[in-house]
Amino acid sequence: MMENTQIITKSNDLAETDEVAELLPSLPKETSWRSGYMYRYQGFWCPEKQISAVIAFQRHFVAHKTDTILVTLPKTGTTWLKALAFSIMNRAKYAASQNPLNSFNPHGLVPFFEYKLYANNQIPDLSVFPSPRIFATHVPYPSLPDSIKNSSCQIVYLCRNPFDTFISLWHFISQARPERFGPLSLEDSFDRFCNGVAGFGPFFDHVLGFWTKSLERPEKVLFLKFEDMKEDINSQLKRLAEFLGCPFSAEEERDGVIEGISKLCSFSNLKDKEANKTGMSIPGFENNTLFRRGEVGDWVNFLTPDMVDRLNKIMEQQLAGSGLQFKTCF
Template sequence: MERQAVRDNYCTVHIMDDTQMITKNNNLAETDELADLLSSLPKEKSWRSGYVYRYQGFWCPEKQVPAVIAFQKHFLAQKTDTIIVTMPKSGTTWLKALAFSIMNRAKYTPSSSPLNSANPHDLVPFFEFGLYANNQIPDLSTFPSPRMFATHVPYPSLPDSVKDSGCRIVYLCRNPFDNFISLWHFASKARDESLGPLSLEDCFDGFCNGLGGFGPFFDHVLGYWRESLKRPDEVLILAFEDMKEDIHSQMKRLAEFLGCPFSLEEEADGVVEEISKMCSFSVLKDKEINKTGRFLQYFETKTLFRRGEVGDWVNYLTPEMVDRMNKIMEQKLAGSGLKFKTG
């Protein structure tokens, strides 16, 4: 019953239960308004399919533009909320699994965890890909507190209620070299076959020029980094590389930030290690639920899992590419205090 309770609390919105979802009418005026907006925005060919549009300073996939607008307009954050934020392919699936498991560890042992029968993205739903997608306006008042959601939206474009409510924001960043390679592999697998193969060189050029879903990359990372310096009690920055290097200490940082620190007894009983193992890349990748099906109809779920390593970029990028990225990184991060471990 407990497992089903969590699925009800976090997942029913994806089942389109009429009692928990209000479907927005296809109002002609709103449809025309959106069409006018899209026609006024700069656009580029997406690496997967369709277009990405430059909306509020970032590149948003075509299907997600109306969802982002609805999220901005309708979401009312609560102080007890936790918002998971990443750039695509920065370790989002891993962080969702960890955050959900840490927050709900009093309810579930590893053997009874919902992760055994649900993908982490079902347990911590995206605003722009799930909750507000497809002209839906969810009734999130039915979600019990504390609520946990996720987004790729840059900080300046978050709803005012998220910025002003005092809710927690957990941001996971990854060095741009590995982030790009993971993104390129993912886009290549999820790409519409009619578009042909995705050139590494063309994709890299676009990434350096700020393209890619929810980029530019450095603007995205710096937006949350600077906010974490202003409000460290409300915005936590985690690094993918630090998590790979010492997952247990990073899990304890996360638990402390979420308001549910591990007790000495839990640490002595190996609870941290149990959750770490349950949420590890290899264990999640091997679960049957993550080998089959599709992620909200956008792409095959198995494409979410590749290697999850630090430094894999050395197998793909030329010295010229590395030099170009290093120069961009040096320029963008100058004076910020933010540094990346590139392996």
């Protein structure tokens, strides 16, 4: 169980050589939505505190062929995907009543590379993680370590329509933003999102990077959509289990195992767990802020017609010819 696993670390040489400190002045930067700055590193907007962790991740992580890497943009269903993948991969190990999700936040069970494992100038000893290992990241495809891209380990990517992604992100950052910076303007945040200035974005670059790879290498990258999962979670869980190499048996289907995992990992059930009401599994973000509504179409309550028109035009332009489409409401 990852939450209780002691991760042995050693100091990262990056801190000793001041490489990151020398790098930052050369990078384009923008004020972060929350505090501090975001820097455009390798084509994406990376929060300042995560740059050294991303570099260490790229240099030191050695993928195993049995690894599973969960990838998302912030606020596109990350917590849900972690819970589902963990439950599918560990269903033979834990009965539903004994599943660690009853006691631990999903982010403690499936750690982030850039927010946990390689954070704070540390290099983790990942040998303490039992195989098959499961990790998570927000890093876009071109910036993943070569060991991930070139190995037979698998990538599961979950995306969400840009309208709901933006609204969820705006609410989330608003709660974590220090009061001294004042309220986070919806209009200003929307403008920046449309211009691609958001953590680990631009949004469409990130999504299309994994969409393209899922078409080129479907055995390597599974591309999931938040909206499809909300519409028919059971069929999507079957897709996920098959991709992960642990498909549900006919007996499991008859016994309601799929429905059991769906219920255990549902938004309402996870939100109600004590472990998700208190504590902090991602540095700087309270666990209770990870769960707001988790619905499709909530953006209609916040965006003006002009905003909707602007983002629709951007989406049509960015996705033209890709074959990728989003459901923005039911």
